[in-house]
Amino acid sequence: MTPTTANISQSSIQLYSIYLELLNVLAEIHILNDSLFNFRIVNRVSSTLAYYMDNIEQQTNIPGFSIDACTGRPMPYFLKHRPKDPHRQRAIAVVVFRNGKKIKSELVYPVHRNNSASFTEFTKHSEEILFEEINQLLQKYGAKVRNIFIYTYYSPCLKRGNKYCDCMTQLVQKAYQWYRKFGIVTVVYFSEPWGPSGPDILKDLKYSDISSSSSALYPYVDQEIRFIVDTKELKQKNVFPFIKEIEDGKDEKKKLKEYLESANKHLCRLRENSKGFLKSQHLEHGLKYIDSLTFHKKVHKRIIETFKNNWIELVNYCSMSAIIKILTSVYNKAVVKPFLGDSGFLQIYQVPSGIEVEEGDYVELDNT
Ligand SMILES: [Zn+2]
Ligand SMILES: [Zn+2]
Structure with a gap:
């Protein structure tokens, strides 16, 4: 020995x-x-x-x-x-x-x-x-x-x-x-x-606990780890209130609602071909799709921003179980x-x- x-x-x-x-x-x-x-x-x-x-x-x-x-x-x-x-x-x-x-x-x-x-x-x-x-x-x-x-x-x-x-x-x-x-x-x-x-x-560690760049754990945030994005956790409630802002007719409102729903569905399906992705790949995957969307001029910019923030939040959230495993x-x-x-x-x-x-x-x- x-x-x-x-x-x-x-x-x-x-x-x-x-x-x-x-x-x-x-x-x-x-x-x-x-x-x-x-x-x-x-x-x-x-x-x-x-x-x-x-x-x-x-x-x-x-x-x-x-x-x-x-x-x-x-x-x-x-x-x-x-x-x-x-x-x-x-x-x-x-x-x-x-x-x-x-x-x-x-x-x-x-x-x-x-x-x-x-x-x-x-x-x-x-x-x-x-x-x-x-x-x-x-x-x-x-x-x-x-x-x-x-x-x-x-x-x-x-x-x-x-x-x-x-x-x-x-x-x-x-x-x-x-x-x-x-x-x-x-x-x-x-x-x-x-x-x-x-x-x-x-197990109770949250993304916000480690995501500040002053946190000593920050280096773990961008670790090259692979994980699955669980789109069931995607929170999109905050995009639908934009429908109310459309004032030029019922048809436009209906159109926006359908468009938002289909975009949401598409985002949820992104999990199917993203197995084994790194964080950067998950982000790119979703953000690229969001960028390809066009909504009613009045709310377009804000909807895109909201969609993007929701997607980033989801990816960060889903990266936590992998980060927690490493940190533990x-x-x-x-x-x-x-x-x-x-x-x-x-x-x-x-x-x-x-x-x-x-x-x-x-x-x-x-x-x-
Ligand atoms: Zn015991
Ligand atoms: Zn013991």
Whole structure:
């Protein structure tokens, strides 16, 4: 197992302040409605980090807090498992004894008994289920164990209401206890960064939240992303009031109404041959058609302008789900990053997609 990139040589305190700064910036630029929520993330992460640092600095025999510039690493072959659904949270542990013997846990899934307050006490995350199993085993064999390997599909959670301790803090605390008591080094692998609260964290982000050029997220607005324009969301109500302004006869009014309706229908059909378009292509597609339209002289200019604005608004709106997907992955990765790497008693790595498992002997394990 060799890190892909050299460690950046920075003192623990320097690293700590860099990550704190990063988290503050992240909290600031993510214009979420709930700024208190962001404040809590920063506090949670920084207090966990502070705990981490404290313990490391008191123990001079523990190697310093170091983070590989690249913290991706394939997991050992013995953590391999066959999930029913590859995108569903699950976790598995392998305890490795000093004599080389290995004990593998069952594949465990989180237990969520509905969300009503009275039932949340039955909630158990997969990591917690493993912690309990591991503690039981260590009571018996602790001194004989060399390593604990854990795979969890999502990185351990960082935020979990007021009643529960998040899994990352629990992991740091448990791993530290196991190290102090038995000299065990815990190694954790995950596939997807869960971030503070999972993949829905930015779901309420609106185009207007990021479209001001002063927003730190503005560069994402014009990302080269492909998306589908859902013309069902096209809002055209504001073009029909122009009909009332036509005063030269009923026929002219009727003509304009029909013309507006047919233009609207045509715009709605544009989705049929725009699959996989970039934003610029979607815009051009609609605006070019709008430019080819001619309406009654009195309202022509304003109708064209209204149509164009509606189309631009639609394209911006539809680009958001793709932008949110990118931003969520950036955000969740950045929030999890301070925890990655080797801190002596605990190592946490993200499994790179494509090379999930490292090469090794495929030996059968003694299952319990
Ligand atoms: Zn949960
Ligand atoms: Zn958790």
